[in-house]
Amino acid sequence: MTTSRPGTLLDVHEAVDETGATAYRPLLFSIAYGMTGSVGDAEDIVQDAFVGLTRARQAGTTITDPKAYMAKAVTRLGIDHLRSARVRRETYVGDWLPEPVVVSADGQGPAEHAELADSLSMAFLVLLESLSPVERAVFVLREVFGYGYPDVARIIGKTEVNCRQIFARARQRVAAGGQVRDVVSPPARRRGEELARRFFEAAAGGDMDALLGMLAPDVVMHGDGGGKAQAIAKPATEPLRVARMLVAGLRRVQALGVAHRPAWVNGRPGAVMYDAEGRVAAVVELDIVDGVIQAVHSVANPDKLRHLGPVSDVGLLPRTQATE
Structure with missing residues (x-):
């Protein structure tokens, strides 16, 4: 393109x-x-x-x-x-996660990016990967943007009956993956901001008890390095394991001068990690369900961060290792 x-x-x-x-x-x-x-x-x-x-x-x-x-x-x-x-x-090498849409805690960010795309969480977009291109188009238009079937049919170039069948099939497949789109309400947003603040403070301070109290029993952590940056090799589960990995990871990057700033990532609370020179090192998104953290998504692949500004090299893998 x-x-x-x-x-x-x-x-x-x-x-x-x-x-x-x-x-x-x-x-x-x-x-x-x-x-x-x-x-x-x-x-x-x-x-x-x-x-x-x-x-x-x-x-x-x-x-x-x-x-x-x-x-x-x-x-x-x-x-x-x-x-x-x-x-x-x-x-693709390792976990695939979407490129993050980021709005800072004070509301700063590309308005045209944040207006509607912030309702598309990373977990939701990952589920859409299971759909065919046409299924995804029908599902996104109908489920996310509320297009009626006559409009969907005109856009896709199929009959209304066919579009209804495609949508029903796509919705069933997405629901089987764990969720249908979940839009964060203003009250939930405020609670999410507070939980995210406590989460990052506990992880940075190594407070395991506090972290464990914030993680869902079936919490999962995903990391996307794309074979170019440090990231977990496969999704991590179990609260104790996830908490240990979070504490160890934050200690490691803090030693390299990396600090986090609160942000809204794809309509969810999270943070952007910056190195000592102000370059983007990673973006973290938290999926919160019923007051606890259900999933942690961390994007460190430099190719997925360039739209946010200069990208840090603190977490990049050696060239030979990244291309193995």
């Missing part, structure tokens, strides 16, 4: 001024992110859709509903991307 096309950006903005499609950019990004789990790929898909809009207008196409036109374009591009990315996902 091309990300830079000389001479087209101005045309895109001119088209946007006439169609008003730019107002839907947050929605379009969120659809693309829900389809791919990648911030960079979602941005590329949206950009390609705007280029397509420009070309259509230049060819004389009359676009009466830019929102519907662009949603269809982004979804179709997302399906094509998933089909081409399937082999890369199958050969």
